[in-house]
Amino acid sequence: MASTRPTLPRGFRTGSLTTSSDAELARATMRRVTMRLLPFLFALYVVNWMDRENLAIAKLQMAADLGLSATAYGLGAGILFWGYSLFEVPSNLILARVGARRWIARIMITWGLIATGLMFVRTPFQLYALRFLLGMAEAGFFPGIIYYMSEWWPAEHRARATSRFMIAAPLAGAIGNPLGGFLLGFDGRHGLHGWQWLFLVEGIPAIVLGVAVLWFLTERIEDARWLNADQRAWLAARMRRDHEESPALHGVPPLRALAHPMVWLLTLPYFLISLASYGYYFWGPTIVHDTLHATTFVTGLITGGIALLTAAVQLAFGFSSDRTGERCLHSAAGCAIAAFGYTCVVLLPSPTARVVALAVAFLGSKAFSIPFWCMPGMVFRGAAAAATLAAINAVGNIAGAIAPIMIGVFKDVTGSMAGAYVVLAAASLTAALCLVSLGRRSPFAESRIGMRNLASRDVPEASI
Secondary structure, eight states: OOOOOOOOOTTOOTTOOOSHHHHHHHHHHHHHHHHHHHHHHHHHHHHHHHHHHHHHHHHHHHHHHHTOOHHHHHHHHHTHHHHHHHHHHHHHHHHHHHOHHHHHHHHHHHHHHHHHHGGGOOSHHHHHHHHHHHHHHHTTHHHHHHHHHHTTSOHHHHHHHHHHHHTHHHHHHHHHHHHHHHHHTTTTGGGOOHHHHHHHHHHHHHHHHHHHHHHHOOSOGGGOTTSOHHHHHHHHHHHHHHHHHSSSBOSOOHHHHTTOHHHHHHHHHHHHHHHHHHHHHHHHHHHHHHHHTOOHHHHHHHHHHHHHHHHHHHHHHHHHHHHHTOOHHHHHHHHHHHHHHHHHHHHOOOHHHHHHHHHHHHHHHHHHHHHHTTSGGGTBOTHHHHHHHHHHHHHHTHHHHHHHHHHHHHHHHHSOSHHHHHHHHHHHHHHHHHHHHHTTSTTGGGHHHHHHHHHHHSOOOOOO
8 A cells, every 4th residue: 555654743752652641542543443343344254254155054945946966066166166266367457556445345235236146046046156256256355354454463463363353264164054944934025945045035135235345445544534633644654664664665566575485385275275164154054954954043052152252262362463463373373173073073973072173173263364464465465465465365265166166076976075075174184284394484584573562662562
């Protein structure tokens, strides 16, 4: 984000915060940024995930109505990610050029229209086509938000801010799964199936919030009239120095950045753990439903409870990662937890114990993401950061196309998902080993010392 050098408040020194008034200015500024932006970004991400994963609940009725086999459902769930991955990098390059506010608004409005349109599908092919278009429309949203946040939160506060944003993904399940189970009960009302009500009710909020983005999001710190002059000056100076002192590379052309080896070293563990994550997202409700022989509503409540627990673990990982300044080992720990959970799903005989193990696998895969998404910004800045964030997310999300159909094929061919769980456990463990190895490489090996130094001489522990 380009900016002019601000006029600093009288007595302010960019080198350190030496007075209590300076410290209070820092705390007040970050508190205001967090209260203004984070709840709104959180709401956008909740709606994003509800529209992405509500097919898992709709499937409990929709599969019979459309004649979907397990493999066909897996294809319908996963084809979204082919559209998403193909357009992810171009979308984020456009975002860096035209600005986050306008592009995120475009993304949300178009995906809301397509998500609502899913209520009209009548054949498997129509489902595939609309899910592919939904992925195209959504491409660039998540890395665009992460890029936007990197321009408003200093590095030592970013994991906590990211965790508070990213808990929207599991909390979308806590909201959407019980709501989806409830809406399935509307089956037959006004001539609509329950799954049609689900797509209608959960698709409209994206359109409304997309319009709201145009008025609510602020593009640049200098335009933030909801901060006073001293706060704008402090934050602009702080973010500029954050960029200057970061080990990340500056001024690298986006396309050249995509060829950097570190981008692909980050992509591998993200791809592997995404297999584990999406394996749960699109099959978790079915597994809970079939294993415990629960009703659709109870299935929604159970998966919603798993989502709440996952959100709490994500917050803990974010706090710990910021407090220690360490990213790689925290991400590796999440992957190891996921591997343990999927292994237990295969080995444990009790249905209840298998569902608990499935919950452990999911919370591990989501805890990984909090420190992980702070890592790409340690490699590049500016437009190159936007491009590399999109590339990592695009390639990693191909796992979202593979995992659902892989599990469906195992179920159709063998009558069991055990083989798929073994693959997901192995993928999670491999991701953990990759991240442990990455932790010994620059710039991640220096991250703890560098962030500790920044925090000790610059921004105090802020109440955000």
